[in-house]
Amino acid sequence: MSLIVQKYGGSSVADAASIKRVARRIVETKKAGHDVVVVVSAMGDSTDELMDLAQQVSPLPPARELDMLLTAGERISMALLAMAISDLGAVSRSYTGSQAGLITDSAHGAARIIDVTPGRITDALAKGAIPIVAGFQGVAQDTKDITTLGRGGSDTTAVALAAALNADSCEIYTDVDGVFTTDPRVVKKASKIDFVTYEEMLELAAVGAKVLHLRCVEYARRFGVPIHVRSSFSQAEGTWVLSAQGVADAVKEGKLVEQPIISGVAADVKDAKITVVGVPDKPGEAAAIFRALADAKVNLDMIVQNVSSTATGRTDVTFTCPADSVNMAMEALNGARDKIDFESLSVDEGIAKVSLVGAGMRSHPGVSADFFSALAQAGVNVEMISTSEIRISIVTRADLANTAVEALHSAFGLDSDGEAVVYAGTGR
């Protein structure tokens, strides 16, 4: 008998009818002979509604109280889901994050899980019950105050519970059929990925695939939790996110013909490019720039330094950062002019980052050449380049992003025969 952790997002439990549908699916899994632990998000838009209420009483509510308020959302959905399951004749009990042993630090609104002690969940399983656990929330180890985990919190709750319970898999239910080779809303020929490694999924998540959050995948990789991303609207297999060994085993077991070289292509238009013009080309100058930006908590992504002009002894330093950090970055640099020597700053918000991700590129040296050929043929100019072991990214004009993605998607043989089915809405 296997143990499966199932996570359902807000859109899967948006109303009474959806909750009853999800309850039937959970009971079917139980009847098929599996132990099931369920993690659930707040119903549909209820988190937004609670945020609205908070704004009405205080423009800047204390983070502790905001967490207390928002955790009411999962309390409602989990109790209703347990009722719906009971109504089908199975035994179910709901547990808050605190009751389920999700121990966190005390960073309200973005708490990190530091321990999972699911004693009440294992007790419930031993009694044949289906435990329903509130996603997104925990209890602070030191203050005993209720915390929330921030973005992607419910997925992380599910993976953390799966790790602590040594579950056979963690099913993340969503409104799409799995993880796609690229955004199916943009590229009609996007294909569903059957198997992908944690490392590839991390790169895909970082460059804009929105199905799973980075921290949930990081947690799964650290504890080796197999993730199955699938649709709550169908019984079809979704995408398995596994270790490299897990994917290799799938090939051996014939579930997969061979491990694909490339798993996906993604575009991200949320970054901006800042150029620091005329920086003296001498040791310590770049360090001072990046120290000032780090102090302002600006997350840098790609960094390029031009070849120095021998005439002036000066060079340009260019970096990308989230577009909503541009003001902070500019203030930080202008505010540090007594320590940093430069001539001017220029900002370019019309950029896109296009990335190719694939664990197979490690052992296939031709990938870079094919990548740049495909872009050249499609008329996509490359402004910046950065690479990791399993990713190549370039910066180009934002209006060329889709052209670049489609060209790469075709060139690397990712185009599907049919059209991807896309559903609306996302959970938290």
Add this chain to the structure above:
Amino acid sequence: MSLIVQKYGGSSVADAASIKRVARRIVETKKAGHDVVVVVSAMGDSTDELMDLAQQVSPLPPARELDMLLTAGERISMALLAMAISDLGAVSRSYTGSQAGLITDSAHGAARIIDVTPGRITDALAKGAIPIVAGFQGVAQDTKDITTLGRGGSDTTAVALAAALNADSCEIYTDVDGVFTTDPRVVKKASKIDFVTYEEMLELAAVGAKVLHLRCVEYARRFGVPIHVRSSFSQAEGTWVLSAQGVADAVKEGKLVEQPIISGVAADVKDAKITVVGVPDKPGEAAAIFRALADAKVNLDMIVQNVSSTATGRTDVTFTCPADSVNMAMEALNGARDKIDFESLSVDEGIAKVSLVGAGMRSHPGVSADFFSALAQAGVNVEMISTSEIRISIVTRADLANTAVEALHSAFGLDSDGEAVVYAGTGR
């Protein structure tokens, strides 16, 4: 510096504007130099809305899950109230019943408080904060499951906390100015009572004064907690509910000219009268009837046995019980015909119980005579009579209830000069 526990019902925190108004009142109390602990109910109709959701997913939801669901209501109101107080520059923190140490038995939906361990509340007070505690809820000592206290739960939470914290008083905020000598919606000349003993308040609550619940008054009497029932819409003094000694002290201190003989008159039309006709007049027959009713959990109120007819050797036994228990009572009696001998059953749902309550009637023997004279002059026929040390009740026709109440209210000098101000709505 005194410590005041303040309880606000659902109608006092029905929306953002009400929450901000209550927050100002709390901060004013704090600024006046008092320590304040606040107990709050769920916002307005939110409990009903949660019940509706539960009904949509399951016609008969498990009591444990219903408690989990309903406790989300106070979680929302308490967090919002803490935010509103913080917004006014004071420090406030919200606590669930469990966090505040409200330890109960595991009778979901109607749990009883068995211990109060408010360590986190005293810590918060020591740090100068205003703790906001969820009313109506606790945590079961044995199962660690979340419980609700049932009707009057928030008032009971407030009194229990006041007792555990040794508070100077427990203020119960409502939408009327206090406890009245009779229902001001029926009798325009109803007067606000300034001081009343726990015993009188218990009798008044039992006979239909809906401002305070029986169990909250019982709890206050057991621990000697002074209750101050007052309006959240005005700064006027409301009604103090105290021990007999406390009321005597108020007279001594000149807060009250003298202790009134009569504190109130109430009518209750929710009872029905059942007559068991033709019961053999021999030992054990009445006991068998009341055993059958007790087994069916029918709460009896007044009981009368007629004088036996010497011709038949049979008598009639008449009792009153809540009208919604009539079917249960009839089934219990008909189902026990093998053990109980009687000729027939008759039911009368058109009755009213009218009661006069006053601690002073102990030492004023003329009260009964005045009581029946007033009823006779008003043309009110008396069908049954029962008395306690501080109460006289009669049963009459339901359509005479208001006539009886008005006659008694005038006869015992309770009529006020002005008209009572009545607001809409009630909390839980």
